[in-house]
Amino acid sequence: MTKTTAPVRFAEGDPARVGYARVSTADQSLDSQLDALRDAGCGIVYTDHGVSGTTTTRPGLDAALAHLRAGDVFTVVRLDRLGRTTKHLIATVEQFEADGVQFASLTEGIDTTTPAGRMMFTVLCAVAQMERDLIAERTRAGLDAARARGRKGGRKPALTPRQVEQVRRMRHEQDATLEEIADTFNVSRSTIIRVLNAPAPTNA
Template sequence: MARIGYARVSTNDQDLEGQLKRLEAEGCDVVRAEKISGASREGRAELETIISFLRPGDELVVTRLDRLGRATRDVLNLVHECEQKGASVTVLDPNVSTRGDMGRVVITVLGMVAEMERRFIKERQREGIEQAKAKGKYKGGRPRIDHGRVRQLRTEGLGPSEIGKQLGCSRMQVYRILELPASERPQERTRTSGGL
């Protein structure tokens, strides 16, 4: 019987450290982590590895329910798969486990509430953007990575891996930026110093 921790953040610039420390402090024998969106299960290799290796009596531990997934259906499917293998799921905040019948109900309710909350946030955000556009104040989101700096470093002879290291992003993000046609590029700022 093992306690297996799973930590997840959605983007490369988010920090996993807090989740990792919490899971280790809770006595997880193994902790696996990844930086990928929780919108679907696709591409979440670390989570799939955990699920495939679960044995009867094992416990999958996450700090919060949304670390498992963003959609209630995905979370419930994961819980079901764990139960089929004789394993349980424990969420640390709030402290709930699927070992008892009540835990399964609580996880279902939490998933539904979280999904509804995300829909409300998106709706409010959409309304705010529409109002800002109507007033001529909306200029769109600022790109997280300075596209101009990526191109500048490329012209200086750096490869995608080195550019990614310098700017704190993945090699694939660098490739995507370099492949963008000029018509789709965000307005680029000229930089006089390195860094982000």
Template sequence: MTLEPTPQTSTGKKIGYVRVSDTDQTEDLQVDALKLAGCDVIYGDHGVSGAIRVRKGLDEMLTSLEAGDTLVVWKLDRLGRSTIHLLQLLDDLRRRGVDFQAITQGIDTTTSVGRMLYGQLAVFAEFEREQIRERTKAGMAAAKARGKHIGRPRKLTEDQIAYARRQLATQRDTVAHMATSYGVAPITLSRAVKTTESDVDSLFSI
């Protein structure tokens, strides 16, 4: 469901995000905490497990963020579906100049301690990217040694589609460039971005 946010400037906003599953009873608690933290607008996913890869509310929230904004969540587990996913999201925020707060865990990257955390996350995120590159190279080498064809375009994952949607929505990349990096035709990526939708409620408002 959607409610209108209050008027605000283009930068320096506090953006909240909540996620609740069907059995979760913390929705009101999360929203109240985000309001108290001064959030200008709150996005959310209702009835969604943290393990779900594509969450419409999360996707729209990430697209709305601008440099100078602060993303606020009640707890870290509301944001990422896994440690690696959370790490990737936080590193992406850091690169975009977006601060982050997790209320119950006292994490706040607008402080000196929080900025140090961002620095540590960057190191771990780069390590994970390097591990992925090495595993990909090793897998391709092993497949080639077995005589398997490597050039067939691979199917896009839900993570890739969600990331592409954010990049294209904010004009930070092009279909042609992203399709090349994914090893698929531009039309394949365009169709995936246009047709992949989530059926969950996506926006909450103050």
């Protein structure tokens, strides 16, 4: 269980530049990120130690976001310290913009307080959209190829054709109950009902 730690404060930094640092495992050190954020002028840095980027709730990040006010600059060392996914990252920065908060990522050179930094973020959004479009295109191409070979996309059937035959025999010839058949094939009762209600295959 992670614990919330007090933020690190740098007296020489700008209180309006709010930093955030994170490492995924307890044996990793936050020192390099803290040094970089101090050098970038952060007056306060919130941290998460031993918290994966895929974790929905991150106490340090939640505290940092609650601290932000319009005019603040939220700063991270790398983009992956903030966002679980590109989609999540973009949504977060867009929310910053709506709240009047600026964003900076030191490694990627993104700083929405500058025209160049805003352009970098726009490029990031465009790349993310292109990735989504490519994934969708590959998915459609894969489904088209599968259909061309006589296969349909979707979830694998719970029962093989041979098992479907056995289900029908158990029900119609052996008078087995739906529960008995479902237990035999380790599937739900509703699956057995669907199999029995489906048209029986015809042999050409």
